[in-house]
Amino acid sequence: MAHASATEAHAHEHATQEHHGPQGILKYLWSTDHKVIAMQYLFTGMFMAMVGGFMAYVFRMQLAFPGKSVPLFGYVSPGEYNALITGHGSIMIFWVAMPVLIAAFGNYLIPLMIGADDMVFPRINRLSYQIFLLSVLVILSSLFVKGGGFGGAWTSYPPLSANADYNLTPLGSSMWLVAVALEFVAFLLGGINFITTLMNARAPGMKAYDIPMVPWMIVIASILFMLSVGPLFAGAIMLFFDQNLGTGFFDPTRGGDPVLWQHLFWFFGHPEVYVVLLPAVGIVIDIVATFARKKLFGYKTLLYTAVATGVLSFFVWAHHQFIAGIDPRMANIFTVTTLLISVPIAEMCFVIIATLYGGDIRLKVPMLWALAFVGEFLIGGVTGIFLGASGADAYLHETYFVLAHFHYTFFPIAIIGTFAGFTYWFPKMFGRMMNETLGKIHFWGTIIPFNFIFIPLFVLGLDGQQRRIYNFQNFPELQHLQPVRILATISLVVMLFFQLFFFWNVIRSWRKGPKAEKNPWKSNTLEWTTESPPPHGNWPVDEMPKVYRGPYEYNHPDREEDYWPQNLPA
Amino acid sequence: MLHGLITEASSFAGSIDWLIFLVLVLVGFWFILAEGVFFWLIFRFRSRPGHTGQYLTGKEKHIKRWINIPHALVLVCDVVIVIAAIHVWYIVKMDLPPADYTIRVTGQQWAWVFQQPGEDGQLDTPDDIFTTDSLHVEVNKTYQFLLESRDVIHDFSVPVFRLKQDAVPGRTITGWFRPTKTGTFDVQCAKLCGIGHGVMEGSLVVEDQAHHTAWVAKNTPAAAQ
Amino acid sequence: MHKPIATTRSATGIPTGRLAVWWVLASEIVIFGGLLASYVMHRIGHPEWAVAASHTNTWIGATNTFVLLTSSFTAVLAHQAAEHGDGKTAAKYLLMTIGGAATFITIKSFEWAHEIREGFTITANGFWSFYYTAAGLHALHVIAGAVVMAFIARDAMKGRELHRVELVGIYWHFVDVIWIFLFPLLYIAK
Ligand code: HEA
Ligand code: HEA
Ligand code: CUA
Ligand SMILES: [Cu+2]
Numbered sequence: 001m002a003h004a005s006a007t008e009a010h011a012h013e014h015a016t017q018e019h020h021g022p023q024g025i026l027k028y029l030w031s032t033d034h035k036v037i038a039m040q041y042l043f044t045g046m047f048m049a050m051v052g053g054f055m056a057y058v059f060r061m062q063l064a065f066p067g068k069s070v071p072l073f074g075y076v077s078p079g080e081y082n083a084l085i086t087g088h089g090s091i092m093i094f095w096v097a098m099p100v101l102i103a104a105f106g107n108y109l110i111p112l113m114i115g116a117d118d119m120v121f122p123r124i125n126r127l128s129y130q131i132f133l134l135s136v137l138v139i140l141s142s143l144f145v146k147g148g149g150f151g152g153a154w155t156s157y158p159p160l161s162a163n164a165d166y167n168l169t170p171l172g173s174s175m176w177l178v179a180v181a182l183e184f185v186a187f188l189l190g191g192i193n194f195i196t197t198l199m200n201a202r203a204p205g206m207k208a209y210d211i212p213m214v215p216w217m218i219v220i221a222s223i224l225f226m227l228s229v230g231p232l233f234a235g236a237i238m239l240f241f242d243q244n245l246g247t248g249f250f251d252p253t254r255g256g257d258p259v260l261w262q263h264l265f266w267f268f269g270h271p272e273v274y275v276v277l278l279p280a281v282g283i284v285i286d287i288v289a290t291f292a293r294k295k296l297f298g299y300k301t302l303l304y305t306a307v308a309t310g311v312l313s314f315f316v317w318a319h320h321q322f323i324a325g326i327d328p329r330m331a332n333i334f335t336v337t338t339l340l341i342s343v344p345i346a347e348m349c350f351v352i353i354a355t356l357y358g359g360d361i362r363l364k365v366p367m368l369w370a371l372a373f374v375g376e377f378l379i380g381g382v383t384g385i386f387l388g389a390s391g392a393d394a395y396l397h398e399t400y401f402v403l404a405h406f407h408y409t410f411f412p413i414a415i416i417g418t419f420a421g422f423t424y425w426f427p428k429m430f431g432r433m434m435n436e437t438l439g440k441i442h443f444w445g446t447i448i449p450f451n452f453i454f455i456p457l458f459v460l461g462l463d464g465q466q467r468r469i470y471n472f473q474n475f476p477e478l479q480h481l482q483p484v485r486i487l488a489t490i491s492l493v494v495m496l497f498f499q500l501f502f503f504w505n506v507i508r509s510w511r512k513g514p515k516a517e518k519n520p521w522k523s524n525t526l527e528w529t530t531e532s533p534p535p536h537g538n539w540p541v542d543e544m545p546k547v548y549r550g551p552y553e554y555n556h557p558d559r560e561e562d563y564w565p566q567n568l569p570a
Numbered sequence: 571m572l573h574g575l576i577t578e579a580s581s582f583a584g585s586i587d588w589l590i591f592l593v594l595v596l597v598g599f600w601f602i603l604a605e606g607v608f609f610w611l612i613f614r615f616r617s618r619p620g621h622t623g624q625y626l627t628g629k630e631k632h633i634k635r636w637i638n639i640p641h642a643l644v645l646v647c648d649v650v651i652v653i654a655a656i657h658v659w660y661i662v663k664m665d666l667p668p669a670d671y672t673i674r675v676t677g678q679q680w681a682w683v684f685q686q687p688g689e690d691g692q693l694d695t696p697d698d699i700f701t702t703d704s705l706h707v708e709v710n711k712t713y714q715f716l717l718e719s720r721d722v723i724h725d726f727s728v729p730v731f732r733l734k735q736d737a738v739p740g741r742t743i744t745g746w747f748r749p750t751k752t753g754t755f756d757v758q759c760a761k762l763c764g765i766g767h768g769v770m771e772g773s774l775v776v777e778d779q780a781h782h783t784a785w786v787a788k789n790t791p792a793a794a795q
Numbered sequence: 796m797h798k799p800i801a802t803t804r805s806a807t808g809i810p811t812g813r814l815a816v817w818w819v820l821a822s823e824i825v826i827f828g829g830l831l832a833s834y835v836m837h838r839i840g841h842p843e844w845a846v847a848a849s850h851t852n853t854w855i856g857a858t859n860t861f862v863l864l865t866s867s868f869t870a871v872l873a874h875q876a877a878e879h880g881d882g883k884t885a886a887k888y889l890l891m892t893i894g895g896a897a898t899f900i901t902i903k904s905f906e907w908a909h910e911i912r913e914g915f916t917i918t919a920n921g922f923w924s925f926y927y928t929a930a931g932l933h934a935l936h937v938i939a940g941a942v943v944m945a946f947i948a949r950d951a952m953k954g955r956e957l958h959r960v961e962l963v964g965i966y967w968h969f970v971d972v973i974w975i976f977l978f979p980l981l982y983i984a985k
């Protein structure tokens with residue numbers, strides 16, 4: 001289409017006209033501006049992180065001090081315990097990691113980083129958030145309906161989840177399912193927007209390999225999500241019918257098969273972990289390049305590893321089902337594919353580490369978070385290998401070892417990666433600088449307790465402690481481990497306390513932090529070439545950026561300064 | 571390796587522990603290497619007066635080596651781990667040694683029901699012994715178990731045996747174990763199965779031949795004689 | 796509301812709307828793919844379902860296949876007219892396509908009403924569960940497509956947004972293709 005410039009001029013005319021639409025709060029809710037929608041996702045995700053964190057606090061207190069009343073909550077019954085862990089797992093993945101890493105950062109950064117003024121489908125974008133908000137309301141209210149919230153784990157295995165006689169939460173389980181399905185729809189709509197925006201709305205001159213890593217990774221993740229969620233969506237319909245119409249898709253007494261759900265779930269579930277991993281990796285890479293003042297070590301290599309990870313992730317799902325009654329010979333195939341996936345991910349980690357070589361590393365708060373991501377994620381990654389080795393998983397399955405493994409991947413991704421991105425783009429988003437000292441206190445106050453929560457859980461897992469049990473006093477072999485559980489819980493309370501520094505920092509900086517200039521970190525990518533915060537339309541219409549080079553030209557020998565923005569003519 | 575933490579009480583517990591140890595050594599090596607290089611680089615290339623960054627694209631052959639060689643070596647480690655894992659998996663889950671006794675284990679919300687042969691040594695005869703939440707077995711005998719479930723998915727887990735297997739309604743899953751130590755151990759349910767999941771524990775009593783024979787004799791239903 | 800510059804760009808050379816429709820179809824294909832794969836696995840595992848399948852009416856199914864194929868043809872004609880900028884004709888053909896959709900749904904509801912009277916409800920057995928779920932999901936797509944087409948036809952009548960005629964046409968062919976898979980799997984395999 002050669003008519004791009006002609007129509008852009010046409011669009012300019014429109015852009016200069018006054019907007020007509022609802023005013024006040026309604027205007028905010030009905031805005032189609034990608035930055036506003038990003039903020040809606042960000043704050044909804046932040047709120048849900050507090051909900052999920054609070055749930056973790058409640059059930060960890062119950063584990064450390066079983067049968068005692070938990071401050072701010074009360075006594076935890078077994079049914080409530082199950083509902084809490086189910087809610088915690090589902091919320092942290094579907095309503096924290098996904099909305100913040102993909103939707104919030106994706107909406108905010110993709111248009112800004114590719115030099116566009118908005119998404120290509122602004123109204124679908126708004127619809128996506130509205131459906132998401134609906135799913136939030138459904139999942140939150142499901143916790144308070146008669147019978148209580150769903151307690152069948154975030155994996156929702158039938159027949160337990162399919163039959164109210166078994167789970168005793170007739171309303172809760174259906175509402176959980178509906179909420180998850182709505183969330184999927186929201187992210188399908190959002191994903192189509194991200195993908196087409198990246199494909200079509202790039203600034204003039206921006207070639208495929210000039211795109212920064214954040215848009216790339218979010219778009220690869222969206223494609224991965226889109227291609228893996230379908231079967232589970234169909235599965236959700238079947239499960240909903242089983243729950244409410246009395247069909248028997250997953251009921252063995254009526255010709256169904258409970259293991260079918262597990263296949264549908266994990267065919268999505270495993271790619272899903274990379275769906276949240278990739279955006280976090282993209283954020284970390286951009287931050288590392290900026291603060292190490294270094295060109296990326298192998299831009300294309302990173303892209304290939306991301307795509308290879310994505311492709312491989314479709315062939316590993318049954319490693320969650322080694323002992324679920326599948327044919328034991330099948331396990332061998334999945335052991336091979338699972339271990340193979342360590343190669344691209346190892347390479348990804350090595351490339352990030354190698355980028356530090358020859359750098360000029362500045363340990364600002366966002367950089368601390370980004371580096372912590374690498375250091376901690378490695379623990380989560382290598383412990384995945386124990387589980388991928390079928391012979392070892394025969395013992396480790398469903399123990400706290402699995403739990404520690406995936407918190408060492410998810411926490412770096414969803415919490416550390418988010419804090420990295422949040423502190424890095426805060427000046428752009430809110431036009432103010434954050435306080436470095438408070439930021440560092442918050443950083444160390446989060447990272448140190450984090451390790452003290454989850455390292456002990458590896459030990460518990462190797463010791464044979466199973467997941468999803470509300471009270472270990474019933475198991476003689478596990479009783480002597482109580483001090484370890486208490487250690488983990490106390491560390492959590494310490495970590496939660498240090499989050500206050502974060503909120504204090506955010507509120508303080510927002511109101512009276514020093515004004516941020518356009519490009520406080522001296523970074524190359526396009527979002528730093530506009531005002532902080534960017535105006536509606538991101539750039540004045542006649543100053544839309546053009547791109548002349550890749551995003552990571554730091555310390556280029558031909559240049560006086562140690563950075564070279566993408567939009568500066570040669 | 572785990573015996574410091576938890577008893578090894580079955581014939582294959584040692585193999586599993588050995589596999590975990592092998593993986594620990596291999597990935598541990600890479601982990602320490604990667605973290606070591608990582609922290610060293612952060613220290614070595616920290617920003618300080620007089621220090622400037624370099625312009626490296628990562629495309630230079632002699633630099634790319636630093637990624638390509640580890641890449642190949644990780645692949646080699648993967649192959650070693652796969653072979654070891656499948657070897658152990660074969661022993662534990664694919665191979666089915668001839669049974670001295672066959673028992674039936676049934677999970678239900680929220681109890682374990684064990685059915686084992688009475689004095690005649692045959693399963694599914696009138697003198698079978700049914701117990702709930704407690705299983706008596708004889709040391710150094712090979713047991714095959716038929717695992718079933720009456721309602722939802724449960725998981726028959728005996729940590730000291732390093733044994734774990736889902737019980738799926740509608741299926742009968744066959745597995746085996748061979749106790750090697752006497753004592754009383756935990757049986758757990760390892761799949762979330764409803765509000766009683768946390769109390770679905772049982773006990774496993776491994777006893778020597780004399781005790782076990784006596785137990786069987788005592789518990790064989792009289793009516794069947 | 797103003798039109799963002801982003802919506803006017805086309806770095807790939809493919810119109811954004813068409814790109815988006817293809818991605819929508821990609822996500823739909825995996826949904827139906829998952830459902831049909833589950834069905835096929837079960838069907839192989841349950842030879843006795845053939846008995847249930849023999850109660851489906853192949854003739855009605857074939858008629859509906861014919862109806863859908865015809866409506867796809869009128870969708871193509873609508874696209875052609877839109878290419879030539881003839882909104883009125885495009886709208887006319889779109890209305891004929893909607894007519895096809897309505898015929899399809901009408902036939903389907905008589906068929907289902909009959910089957911339900913015979914006692915073949917969604918809970919009757921596994922086959923019927925899949926039958927109603929898969930065909931029902933497909934029927935929802937037919938209805939959604941018809942509704943969207945009505946809006947597009949209204950615009951086309953006034954000569955506006957003619958490119959959308961092509962987009963809904965792509966979608967309509969997809970709905971057709973799904974049926975081409977459903978028909979043999981649910982009706983013919985006995
Ligand atoms: C984002 C989250 C995330 C990520 C990135 C991963 C990454 C990996 N996971 Fe994890 N996993 C989960 C989230 C995640 N996982 C969750 C949530 C569950 C539990 C779900 C539930 O049951 O509730 C789970 C469970 C789980 C299981 C099932 C356990 C069980 O239930 O029995 C397995 C088994 O194979 C597994 C394996 C792996 C592997 C091999 C990787 C690999 O991708 C890791 C690759 C990375 C590295 C290997 C590190 C870098 C490499 C090196 C330093 C080189 C050295 C390495 C070698 C020599 C091999 N995971
Ligand atoms: C992203 C995923 C994620 C995250 C971050 C966490 C965080 C935590 N998890 Fe969670 N967890 C899961 C995913 C996650 N978990 C899943 C999937 C399960 C399995 C559920 C199941 O079995 O079905 C699980 C289960 C689980 C269990 C097992 C329960 C059981 O099996 O009996 C435990 C036990 O200790 C636990 C503990 C914790 C703790 C202490 C934290 C702490 O780290 C939490 C601390 C919280 C915070 C520190 C919030 C801070 C954030 C902010 C203040 C806002 C910042 C936001 C912005 C800037 C936008 N988790
Ligand atoms: Cu039975 Cu958990
Ligand atoms: Cu996985």
